[in-house]
Amino acid sequence: MIVFNTIVLLLIDFYIYKALRATRIRWVASPLFPKIWWGYSLLLTVCIFVSIYVSIPLMFRSIILVAFFLTFISKFTFILILLADDIRRGGLWLKRLLIPKKKQIAPAEDSDASLPEKPVKGISRSQFLTKAGILVAAAPLAPLGWGVISGAYDYRVRREKLYLPNLPSAFHGMKIGQLSDVHSGSFYNKTAVQGGVDLLLAEKPDVVFFTGDLVNYLASEMRDYQDIFTKVRAPLGVFSTLGNHDYGDYHFGPEPSAAKAKNLQDVKDTHKVMGWDLLLNENRKLKVGNDEIGIIGVENWGTGRFPKHGRLEQALQGTAEMPVKLLLSHDPSHWRAEVLARPDVDVMFAGHTHGMQFGVRVGNVKWSPAQYIYKEWAGLYRQGQQQLYVNTGFGFLGYPGRVGILPEITVFELIRGEKPSRKNA
Template sequence: MQKNILIATGILFLLEFYVYEAVKTVTANSSVRIAYWICTALLYIFFISEIFLFKKSDPHPQRMQVVVSVFLMFLLPKLFVVLFLFLDDFGRVANYVFKTATQTEASFPDRRKFLSLTGVALGGIFSALILDGIVFGKYRHHVRKVKLKISGLPASFKGYKIIQISDVHAGSFFNPEKLQPAIDLINRQDADLVVFTGDMVNNFAHEFEQFVPMFTTIKAKDGKFSILGNHDYGNYAEWDSLAEKAQNVPKLIGLQKKAGFEMLRNEHRFIEKNGEKLYLVGVENWGEKPFPQYGDLSKAVTGIPAEATKILLSHDPTHFDAIVKNHPVHVHLTLSGHTHGMQFGLDLKNVRWSPVQYRYKKWADLYESAGKFLYVNRGFGVIGYPGRVGIAPEITLFELS
C-alpha cells in the first residue's frame, strides 16, 4: 500500500509543475504564487512523512484517515487542472497542424485562462464533496426497504421484517456517539430479526468496546445474529505474537455477545412460529483470493431440511457466484456487504455507478441468479477514506412475502 501511495505521490509531484502553469495563468500576484508553493511543499512533507511513519501495529487508524483525506482533498483534485491544461495544449497542437483563418494565437491566453479557472473550480468542488463526505456524509444513514417474495416461504413468516447492517468498521469513528441517530433509526423499523454481515472492526477487537452499550440497545423480537468479515480476523495488522492474534476473534465474539449478537461460524439457527421454521445460516468469510476462504457452506447447512426456507449471511458477495448459487442445497436469499459501494459514486433511482463495479460485478442492491437472491448492503461505516460521497451508509429493511 505504501509503495502504491508513494508512486501516486511522485506522479502528482511531477504534475505540480504543470499545475503551476494554471496558478500563473490565474494570478500574477507573486505572494500568492509563493504561498502556493509553500503550502504545496508542506503538504507533501506531511504526506510522505506520515506514510513512512505508518505501522500496521498502530491500533488507531485515524492517522491514516488524515493522510487519505489530505490526498483526496488537496492533491488528487489537481488532476482536474492537469486535464484542462492538457486539453488546451492539445488544442494548440491541433491548431498548429490544422491552422485555420478563424483561429489565431491571440485567442490562446483567454482560452487558457478560462480552462485554468474551470480546472481549479472543478478541483474545488471535488474537494468540497470530499470534505462534506467526511463531516456529514458518513452519518447520513438511511433505510432501504426491500419487499421480497420468496418461493415456499412458510405462511407464518409472511410480512416478516429483517434488518441488515454491515461493515461498521468501529475503529474508523472518532465520535461513536454521532451514530446514535442511526441506531434509533434501526429501532424505529420494529424488526423481527436483526443481522450483521461482517467487518465490525478494522483489525482489533477492542475497537468495538465503546460501541457495546449503543449496540446493546438495538431491538429485535427474534434475536440479533452476526458473522465475521475479512477485517474481523485481524489479518491486516501486526501482532506481537501469534497467541495475541489468536485472542482477537474470541474477544470480538465476546464483545458482540455482550451487545446481544450471536455469532454464526459455519452453522445455522432457526426461528419457529406456529410450528413453521425459517433457517438462518451464517458462514465465516469467503472471498476471492487474497481474501480468506474460511466459509464452509456445506457444513453450515448440514441438518437443514432440503425444502426449508434458508437465509444465508456471507460477508463477501463473490461467495454467491463462486459457491452459493451452484450449491446443491438451495439457499433462497444471501445477505452480503464488503464492497461499501467504495463510499463514492452515484446512487440514484435510475443511475448507479461506482468505481467498485470494475472489481465486483455485484456490488450493491438486489440480484437474482439461478432462482436465488443476493442482496449487497452498502455498509454502515467507513474505512480508509473516512467519509461517503454519493453512496450513503445503509440500513436495509427486508419484508418477506
C-alpha cells in the same frame, strides 16, 4: 511500501509545482507560494506517518485522512491534464526534430520550433491547459467535501419484501433488519452512530442480521462503540458473521501469528459480549410456534484475493428438512461462485461492496464504479427462485464519507407466496 509511496507523492508534487510556476498566475508567482506548497506537503506527509505509527484519537486520524484523500484526488486529476499537455508538446518537439522545417505546415502557434510556445491571443495552449487543469482539479473538492460533512452518517432505511413460496405461515410478515460493514475504526462521531442504531431499533425488527466487517483492522476499534451496538437486539435474536476485515490480515499480514489469532478471538468475543450469535460455518433453527426456518452463516468467502474461510457445505449440515434457508455471507461474489449451485438456499444476505461510497441510487436508477467490479453490488437480485440482497454498508472505509451511495439500514418483510407479476401488482 509507505516510504516508496511517499517518494512517489513527492515526485508528483514536484511535477505539478514546476507546471504551476511556469504559468503567469499572480498568486503562483508570489514568494509565499513555494513555502505554502511545500509546507503543506511536508505537514501532510508527517501527519500520515503519525496516523499510521502513533496512537492518536480517531477524530484527528479522520481529519488527516480527509485532507490526504481530497489532496490526492485533486492532484491526480490535475496531473492527468498536465501529462496530456506534455505528451502533446513532446509530439510537436519530435515532429520538429524529424521533419525539415520547409515541409512543416502548421498553425501559427506551433510554427516556431523554440519552446516555450509563443502566446496566442494573450495565452499559450499550455498555459490555458494548466489553468483549466486547476479548475478541473478543484471541481471534486466540493462533492467529496460535502460527502464527508453530510454523507458519512446520513443513514437511510431501505425496505424490501422477500417473497418465499415455502415460507411457513408463522413467519409470514416477519421483519428482518440488516446491518453490514460497520468498520468501527473509521468512526469519529458517537452521537451520529447512535442515531443510526436508533433508526434500526425504531423499525422493531423481529430478528437482525449483521453480515461482517465489524472492524477495519483491530478488535480494539470497537472499544468506544461496543456499548452502542450492544443495544442492537431483537426478540428472535441477532445473528452475525465475519467479513474480510475481521481477520486482521490487513494489519498483521496473511501469515498466521499469535497476535493475529488473539485479535481474531477478541473480535469473536466482541460479538458474544454484545449478545450477537456469531455463525462460523454453522446454522441455527429459528422457531416460531411449531414452524421453523434455517439461519445459515459462513465465514468470509470471496473470489480473487479475498480470504476463503467459508465452508458452505459444513454450514448447511442438518438443514435438509428446513423449508426455508436464509444465508449470511459477507461477500456477494460468493453467490455466483458457490451459492447458486445450492438451490435449497433461498436468500443470501451480503455486504462488502459499500457501493464504493460513490454513485447514484435514486428509485430504480443506480450507478457506481462498484458495478464494474461486482455484478451484484447493491440491492436485491434474483436468479430462478434464489435471491441475493447486497447491503451497501453502515460505515465507511478509506474515504471518510459517502456521495450518492448513503449508509444503509435494510428492513425486510417476509411474504409467503410468489412475487406478483407486474400485470397483477
